[in-house]
Amino acid sequence: MTSENRNMILAIVLSMAVLVAWQYFSGIPEMERQRQAAQQQQAQQQAAQQQAPGTETSAQVPGAQAPAPASGTPPTTAPAVAKALTRAEALALSPRVAIDTPRVVGTVALKGGRIDDLSLKDYRETVDPKSPIIVLLSPSGGPTPFYAEFGWVSGANNVKVPTSETVWTAPAGATLTNKTPLVLTWDNGAGLTFRRTVSVDDNYMFDVKDEVQNTGTAPVSLNPFALISRHGTPHTLGYYILHEGLIGVTSDAGLHEIKYKDIAEKKSETFPSTGGWLGITDKYWAATVIPGNEEKVQARFSASTLGTDFAYQTDFLGDTVTIAPGATAAAGGRLFAGAKEVRVVDGYKSSLGIDRFDLLIDWGWFYFITKPLFLLIDWIYKGVGNFGVAILIVTVLIKGLFFPLANKSYASMAKMKAVQPEIQALRERFGDDKVKLQQEMMEIYKKEKINPIAGCLPILIQIPVFFALYKTLFVTIEMRHAPFFGWIKDLSAPDPTTIFNLFGLIPWDPGQVPVIGHFLLLGVWPIIMGMTMWAQMKLNPAPPDPTQKMIFDWMPLIFTFMLGSFASGLVIYWAWNNTLSVLQQSIIMRRNGVKVELWDNVRELFGRKKPKAT
Structure with a gap:
């Protein structure tokens, strides 16, 4: 030759x-994959659109999550309820406070204080401008539950703390907007008053501040936590060059990209970290919880059996906070829930100092070529x-x-x-x-x-x-x-x-x-x-x-x-x-x-x- x-x-x-x-x-060839994804999304959206997100008072299924344990770990998903509900029925089981910003719409559940109903105003299912907007977060009990939760665990002292069954109190007529934060309160009847302040910016970042006032006679020790939970294994495109699943960055171990099937086999992985972030990502959308940049936490990726499927969770547990009688303690975290726009994600990395948050977008091994291009x-x-x-x-x-x-x-x-x-x-x-x-x-x-x-x-x-x-x-x-x-x-x-x-x-x-x-x-x-x-x-x-x-x-x-x-x-x-x-x-x-x-x-x-x- x-x-x-x-x-x-x-x-x-x-x-x-x-x-x-x-x-x-x-x-599987790309067109076939896309057709399968479109069919599944259409079926999900038909259920989701039985009620426009964020327009009615609604809630989640009771018992969808176990109460916070006394073992000093974040709560995990309990077995699924017997009756499968539509999204509208699941939303209708709890009083809610509306979320309405230029880019997102939804509700906060007063039962559990969860952010579990969120849709993206700027994105639709298809190129048809009349197609449904993207539904990102959904309540437990309905189809494809996907939600965020913040709170406290009581550790060994077994103090009564808010759980998924707790009904918080909100001001009459309250609405969470990018200009007006939402303040929730709950009294445990045993000397502790809990106060949660939720705010959201013009894009997709929520700031959650939890405060505890101790009016009792003895000191109390609590640990703050935040979690992202997703029930059921979602449909993924299955491409080698695209990560869909659990994701995060910890200070000690760097970037984590964990597939659903891998965490279902391992059950749980825990990493110490100072700052960082962790959550669950799709191709274009993601939900992540973010502790303070200097906060020491235990970051965990886990999967638990949910009927014949799995529930997937990413969470972090902060260091113990001791609240003396008459004192007030506070803990906080952030939630990113939205579209993985390069400008927005890079902006959060720079303005908030979130460690390697730009890796939420899967630029791949050739990051140095792909992103500049x-x-x-x-x-x-x-x-x-x-x-x-x-x-x-x-x-x-x-x-x-x-x-x-x-x-x-x-x-x-x-x-x-x-x-x-x-x-x-x-x-x-x-x-x-x-x-x-x-x-x-x-x-x-x-x-x-x-x-x-x-x-x-x-x-x-x-x-x-x-x-x-x-x-x-x-x-x-x-x-x-x-x-x-x-x-x-x-x-x-x-x-x-x-x-x-x-x-x-x-x-x-x-x-x-x-x-x-x-x-x-x-x-x-x-x-x-x-x-x-x-x-x-x-x-x-x-x-x-x-x-x-x-x-x-x-x-x-x-x-x-x-x-x-x-x-x-x-x-x-x-x-x-x-x-x-x-x-x-x-x-x-x-x-x-x-x-x-x-x-x-x-x-x-x-x-x-x-x-x-x-």
């Missing part, structure tokens, strides 16, 4: 490795108003950045194509003498100053950028439901058209075909990408071996089908990058005296032979 063909094969193998890796680590795209987006256009502009900038290297690479490939007649003559001359053939070829390369390896450099450069853009499109909520032009309404989703139903003219969904359905979702942009890839490959030296030539001829078609189920933003990027490469390579080839036979190849593709030289 000649050096130029070996380089081309290497370049293609590298590209194929990236694409096959995505397919392998995804487990997003920030660049986002900065350009703010100027042009379209993420798709921003991606195109960033592609041009990247091309310009690597132009000197690409220029040398394409120049080398042009020279290699120019000496193809000489190489062919050598093959005919030396026949099966591979050693002599390689020696003579290297002499030609040395004489013409050709670097056989240089042809792989553009692909090698493109792979990390491809990965970073794929990650950015996949994990950042800013790309969710971001439109381009025409039929592309969501750059993070695959092209919704497909040639196999004539781009929507035939009322049939090829994706429903078992096993191969996702390969039939071949939209306009994947086809454009395949054409640009074919054009780029035709500019390279053609392999003399018929088998190799056949493989290379089929490669654009294979890539077209493989990329058909990828995010449309990624496919648009690849098509645009190929187009720029074709233009760049054509200009360089002409400058090196090589004829660009792209048009001849197009005619040959459609059955017309190249005109014979006269």
Whole structure:
């Protein structure tokens, strides 16, 4: 095999490795995963929307959580109640105080003092502006319980403290807004008065301050806690490159990313920490509890049996607080419950000093490429108003950045194509003498100053950028439901058209075909990408071996089908990058005296032979 063909094969193998890796680590093709997720979300939302969140007085199921134990640990989930309730029924079991801010709406349950009803005003289930808004937190007893709770545990002295059954008192007509905090009170009847002040900012951060006044005659020792609980194993997309599950940062052990199945096997993991944060994350949304930056806590990730499923919990337990007679003690924590917006998450990390809070967004191992790439795209987006256009502009900038290297690479490939007649003559001359053939070829390369390896450099450069853009499109909520032009309404989703139903003219969904359905979702942009890839490959030296030539001829078609189920933003990027490469390579080839036979190849593709030289 000649050096130029070996380089081309290497370049293609590298590209194929990236694409096959995505397919392998995804487990199930992306379109099928998204369809399953959409179906489940639709079913959940139908139950959730039986009552608009935050509009009626509501509550949770009694006994959904055991009272705070006397062992000095946060409360854990008890067995599920016998009767399954709708979200509306679960909400209706407790008096509530409304939450209403510019970005969230919901209620605080007076029974238990939980924040367990929260929806995000700015986000909807689909691109349809009339679709339901995202419901993040839900009460125990209903479908998909997911809530936050703060409080005290009494430890060995067995002092009566508020539990999930405690009904707090709120001022008449109270509403929690970003301007007005909510104050709850409860008297245990044994000399302790509990006071909880909840405030929320303009985004997704709640501040919870718990105070205890001791009017008794003896000192009391308590430990503050905060927890996030989620009942039932939620549907996850199952992608290797995306973490969904329990997450947190502790000062001693760093970042924790724990899958649901792993904690279900281990049952519990505890880590000492000073500050930090921990919670449960989905792809775009998360709920985390955050102790004070200097507070020493025991952080715990746990799972307990809940009927035939599990309940998952992250919690922290603070150091013992002793309250002397006549004294008042206070403890506090924060709750983040909302969308994982880069600007918002980074802002909390900076303004509140939360340790590595930006890792709530799964930037991955290539953080140093992925996040800067997003920030660049986002900065350009703010100027042009379209993420798709921003991606195109960033592609041009990247091309310009690597132009000197690409220029040398394409120049080398042009020279290699120019000496193809000489190489062919050598093959005919030396026949099966591979050693002599390689020696003579290297002499030609040395004489013409050709670097056989240089042809792989553009692909090698493109792979990390491809990965970073794929990650950015996949994990950042800013790309969710971001439109381009025409039929592309969501750059993070695959092209919704497909040639196999004539781009929507035939009322049939090829994706429903078992096993191969996702390969039939071949939209306009994947086809454009395949054409640009074919054009780029035709500019390279053609392999003399018929088998190799056949493989290379089929490669654009294979890539077209493989990329058909990828995010449309990624496919648009690849098509645009190929187009720029074709233009760049054509200009360089002409400058090196090589004829660009792209048009001849197009005619040959459609059955017309190249005109014979006269």
